[in-house]
Amino acid sequence: MKISTLLTDIGDILQEDFLNSPIWTKAEILEYIRIIIRAFSVNTGIVDKIYIRNVNPTTGEAGVPEDFDRIFYLLFNQTQVDLVRLSDLDFLQSDWTTGTTGTPHGATVFGSGSNAVIRFVPVPDIAAGLVYGGGYNTLTVTSPDGNIWNITIAAGNISTTISGVTTTSFVLPGLTTFWDLTINNVGVLSTAASAQTSADVVYLTDSTTSALWQMKTDDAGAIAPGSAHIGIVSRVVLDGVVQAFFSDGSHNTGTTIDHGIIVDAYTTGVSTTATATIHLNKPIGVSIYDRNADDAAVVWYKGRLDDVVTPDSELYVDNGFIVVIKWGVLALAYEKENDGQDLEKSQLMWQLFTLGCNAIKRIFQRK
Amino acid sequence: MTLSEIRSVVKKLLFEDTIHRSDAFINKAINEGHQLIALFALFDERRTTLNIPGSRNFVAQPTSTTATCFAPLYVANAESGKRLNPVRPDQLEFYATKWEGQIDSTGEQYYTNINPYHHMFNALILCPIDDSGRTNLNIIGAYIPIDLSADTDTPRLTEDFQDLLVIYAHFYGLISEPSRTKAALVIFKQFVERLNELINTIKSRFPSGRDYEPFPLEFAYAGPLTNEKPIPEQKQNEN
Numbered sequence: 111m112k113i114s115t116l117l118t119d120i121g122d123i124l125q126e127d128f129l130n131s132p133i134w135t136k137a138e139i140l141e142y143i144r145i146i147i148r149a150f151s152v153n154t155g156i157v158d159k160i161y162i163r164n165v166n167p168t169t170g171e172a173g174v175p176e177d178f179d180r181i182f183y184l185l186f187n188q189t190q191v192d193l194v195r196l197s198d199l200d201f202l203q204s205d206w207t208t209g210t211t212g213t214p215h216g217a218t219v220f221g222s223g224s225n226a227v228i229r230f231v232p233v234p235d236i237a238a239g240l241v242y243g244g245g246y247n248t249l250t251v252t253s254p255d256g257n258i259w260n261i262t263i264a265a266g267n268i269s270t271t272i273s274g275v276t277t278t279s280f281v282l283p284g285l286t287t288f289w290d291l292t293i294n295n296v297g298v299l300s301t302a303a304s305a306q307t308s309a310d311v312v313y314l315t316d317s318t319t320s321a322l323w324q325m326k327t328d329d330a331g332a333i334a335p336g337s338a339h340i341g342i343v344s345r346v347v348l349d350g351v352v353q354a355f356f357s358d359g360s361h362n363t364g365t366t367i368d369h370g371i372i373v374d375a376y377t378t379g380v381s382t383t384a385t386a387t388i389h390l391n392k393p394i395g396v397s398i399y400d401r402n403a404d405d406a407a408v409v410w411y412k413g414r415l416d417d418v419v420t421p422d423s424e425l426y427v428d429n430g431f432i433v434v435i436k437w438g439v440l441a442l443a444y445e446k447e448n449d450g451q452d453l454e455k456s457q458l459m460w461q462l463f464t465l466g467c468n469a470i471k472r473i474f475q476r477k
Numbered sequence: 478m479t480l481s482e483i484r485s486v487v488k489k490l491l492f493e494d495t496i497h498r499s500d501a502f503i504n505k506a507i508n509e510g511h512q513l514i515a516l517f518a519l520f521d522e523r524r525t526t527l528n529i530p531g532s533r534n535f536v537a538q539p540t541s542t543t544a545t546c547f548a549p550l551y552v553a554n555a556e557s558g559k560r561l562n563p564v565r566p567d568q569l570e571f572y573a574t575k576w577e578g579q580i581d582s583t584g585e586q587y588y589t590n591i592n593p594y595h596h597m598f599n600a601l602i603l604c605p606i607d608d609s610g611r612t613n614l615n616i617i618g619a620y621i622p623i624d625l626s627a628d629t630d631t632p633r634l635t636e637d638f639q640d641l642l643v644i645y646a647h648f649y650g651l652i653s654e655p656s657r658t659k660a661a662l663v664i665f666k667q668f669v670e671r672l673n674e675l676i677n678t679i680k681s682r683f684p685s686g687r688d689y690e691p692f693p694l695e696f697a698y699a700g701p702l703t704n705e706k707p708i709p710e711q712k713q714n715e716n
Contacts, residue, residue: 122502123653158591158598183566188575190567410566415594426595428545430516430621433509440652455658457700462665465696469517472692473548474593 111432113143114421120439124450133450134443136421144417146438146463147425151414152179153467156474159413162406163228170209170233172407176224183410184217186234191217191407202231211235228407251280251293259293270297281306434466478639481628483507487646496654503646508624510645511632518676519548519619519691521633526555529603529612534577538590538599539616545596546618548689552601554584555613561588561603563688569604581605585612619689638675644668659702669696 117136121128128136151157163172165186174181184191191214199206202216212232221227251259259270270293280291281304288309289301418425427435441459444452478486484503491498515521525539525546538546552561564587569576572587584607592598622633632639644667651661673693680691 119505122505123649125653154594156592156594160591188577190570190574426597428547428595428621429509429624430512430547431594433513433516436509450655452655452658454700454702455652455661458658458662458665458698458702459652461696461698461700465694469692469694473517473519473689 111425111427111429112421113140113418113423113425116143116425116432116436117421120436120443123436123440124443126450133448134446138446139439139443140418140421142439142442143425143435145442146435147415147418147427149438149463150431150435150467151412153464154470154474155179155412156470157413157415159411161409161411163409165230165234165407167234168209170214170230172228172230172409174219174224174226174228174409174411175413177413178224178226179412179414181219181228181409181411184228185408185410186214186217186230186406187236188408191215191230194218196220199229199231206231209233228409230407251291251299253293253295253297255295257295259297261299270299272297281309431470434463434470437466438463478631478636479628480504480507480625480630480632483632483639483642483646484628486643487650490643490647491650494651494654494657494660496650496657498650498653502653503650504625506646506649507642509649510642511625511634512621513645514634514638514641514672514675515619515621516547517672517691517694518679519550519687519689520635520638520675520679521620521622522550522617523620524615524617527614527616529607529614534602534604534606536601536603538596538601539618544620544623545599546616546620547593547596547599548619549588549590549601549616550619550687550689551617552588552688553615554607555615557584559584559586561585561614563587564589566591566602569602572604576604579605580608582608584609585614638671638678641668641671641675644671662698662702666696666698669694 117128117139120139121134124134126132126134128134159175159177161175163174165172181193184193194202194216196218199216199218203210210232212235214230214232214234216231217228218231219226219228251261253259257272259272261270282289282291282301288304288306290304290306291299292302293299415425415427425432425435437459441456441463444450444456444459484500484507487503487507488498491503521544523544523546527536527539529536538549549563552563553559554561564571566589569587569589573579583605585603585605587604589602591600591602625632632642634642644664648661648664648668651657651664676691676693683690
């Protein structure tokens with residue numbers, strides 16, 4: 111659901127049109143939504159994420175992603191590693207603090223949130239960086255006006271910048287089809303049906319997090335909306351304007367899935383300049399690793415829903431679940447000290463929010 | 478009942494409470510209630526065949542038109558008819574360590590589910606992978622119904638429990654009006670009681686359980702709106 115739609119729904123209940131001397135502003139409600147989707151993530155425990163992490167070969171420690179809440183399944187070299195309490199590491203290996211190496215068969219987590227650290231015991235003797243076999247990790251695409259664009263990712267932000275390096279043509283794989291990766295004159299990426307009968311293996315390395323992403327599409331040229339594991343595509347908005355996205359010049363009407371690899375993006379700066387950065391509310395693709403050299407950790411953890419940034423952002427939560435989020439937002443809105451304050455109603459909505467989160471958690475029996 | 482019939486009842490109830498809301502507002506309330514009930518009661522069960530091309534463990538949950546499956550209730554291989562057993566991720570290790578990527582001529586035997594909150598992230602994780610390179614699964618799942626939009630549209634919820642939509646929309650209207658919190662609480666309690674009847678009805682149809690089960694809601698409001706006196710302690714009989 112678009113955040114703007116959710117804002118309208120909540121405004122209707124608050125009897126607030128956000129126009130004439132508003133009691134609540136859109137910015138306030140947006141902030142409440144941010145707060146509540148974090149609480150919803152933690153209280154329901156239904157946001158599952160899977161990430162590959164490097165293990166430090168000296169300390170046996172691995173960091174966690176920024177939205178880490180709690181871990182529920184841990185693999186090293188594709189094999190499960192038991193998660194135990196800190197004090198129980200002594201039973202696995204009494205001198206574990208000395209950094210003895212071997213094949214990890216236990217691990218613990220200390221610290222909280224993004225500062226948490228996973229410690230493997232013993233320290234893996236074959237810990238290595240993520241290795242991937244072949245493929246491209248420098249992406250350059252030529253726009254119709256002849257400029258060569260370099261595509262990079264840093265901390266989840268994808269950028270297209272003009273570069274002077276030699277371009278390469280990329281063909282992205284769908285399940286059974288092939289798509290040419292193209293770019294327009296202002297740096298907006300898209301795909302077009304390819305005449306090729308084979309695809310390239312295309313990777314992008316996040317320069318900040320070192321996450322490795324593989325770029326794929328579905329058989330419509332879009333990343334399948336049914337599978338985030340190969341990414342999704344919805345729309346590109348530059349400076350608040352939906353961009354032309356097809357090679358034939360037509361554009362997204364908001365009801366169809368566009369071709370391309372961009373997800374819910376927005377820009378800062380002037381979008382007509384070559385260096386405009388497209389920010390993503392979520393990364394693209396899926397992190398991968400080579401099965402023959404995967405001496406790294408795979409962390410399955412409870413994370414949180416992505417922050418919503420603007421009214422144009424998409425809240426990736428299905429109807430039904432959104433009702434519970436709405437209850438929480440109303441609780442915060444009625445709590446605010448203004449002419450619309452209603453503490454009784456706020457208290458009722460808080461209890462409904464808690465009721466909803468608990469019910470969801472119970473149905474899905476979260477790990 | 479059709480959407481317009483339900484809306485008429487809701488409108489009448491709100492009118493009696495001197496609350497006047499647009500048709501669009503009431504439609505929104507009815508749809509929200511419909512989808513919320515689907516989530517808590519798992520009543521909107523549908524059968525879908527899911528085609529899985531290639532060899533992979535992770536597959537997306539099925540969709541039906543634009544309704545989305547958020548919880549599988551029964552999963553079976555469409556060719557062999559064998560049921561896939563639901564497990565937690567760590568239980569996949571019981572099949573084999575390094576289970577990811579394992580291919581087996583017996584076909585899929587286990588599955589787990591992640592991210593039920595949105596159809597783009599909701600995935601089945603199957604183990605092992607069928608060696609045919611292509612699999613069809615029959616999935617009976619719980620769906621979130623799409624919005625009722627035309628006046629003649631009818632809810633997926635059985636008619637016996639469509640009063641739930643009226644009750645929720647009534648609550649939705651009350652909560653949008655100042656100084657009606659106490660009335661809203663009373664109506665919401667009715668909603669929970671009736672919803673629990675629906676949930677119990679669904680559970681009684683499946684005494685052996687399904688892969689995901691609804692649970693009755695436990696709503697005990699604690700706050701200033703109830704004037705209930707605390708239950709006095711029973712005096713001990715000194716004799």
